[in-house]
Structure formats: C-alpha cells, structure tokens
Amino acid sequence: MAEIADLTGVSRATVSRVISGKPGIPEKTRRRIWTVVEILHYRPSRPIQPLVPEIPEADGCLAQENSKEGTLGFVEEAISGKREA
Secondary structure: OHHHHHHHOOOHHHHHHHHHOOOOOOHHHHHHHHHHHHHHOOOOOOOOOOOOOOOOOOOOOOOOOOOOOOHHHHHHHHHHHHHHO
C-alpha cells in the first residue's frame, strides 16, 4: 500500500479508504489510485473487514483520574449503572 501511496502522491490512509470503498475521496484521486492498483496487480494481504464487529448502541467513555474530586470513581459508577440498565 505504501508503494501505491508513493506513486499516486497520496497518503496510505487515502489509499486504504479508496480500496475499502469509503466515501470522501475525490473521483479523480480515486481513479488514479485504482489505475496504480491495477498496474501493480495489488491484492490486500487479508480480506478488508472491520477488525471489531459493529455493536449496536455501543457507548464509550474516556476519563482522566482526578484524585481530589474522585472523577474515576464517578465514571465507574456511571458505567456500572449503564450496564445494569
């Protein structure tokens, strides 16, 4: 993928997005990438698939512990409450 990125003048992330069929890449760039992919006979080393299956209604939380105010304890309680709901 790095070689495709170098030859097309885009980032590896852009090449990955095009190969994965993600939106948001200009059509001209997309065609340039696919042309190089075909010339190089590039095939991904593994099937392109999500590494983590989609989980409906998944929630996430990120918190920094603040020992004076007990922020982490509050977050733990909030997460426990969410799991019980």
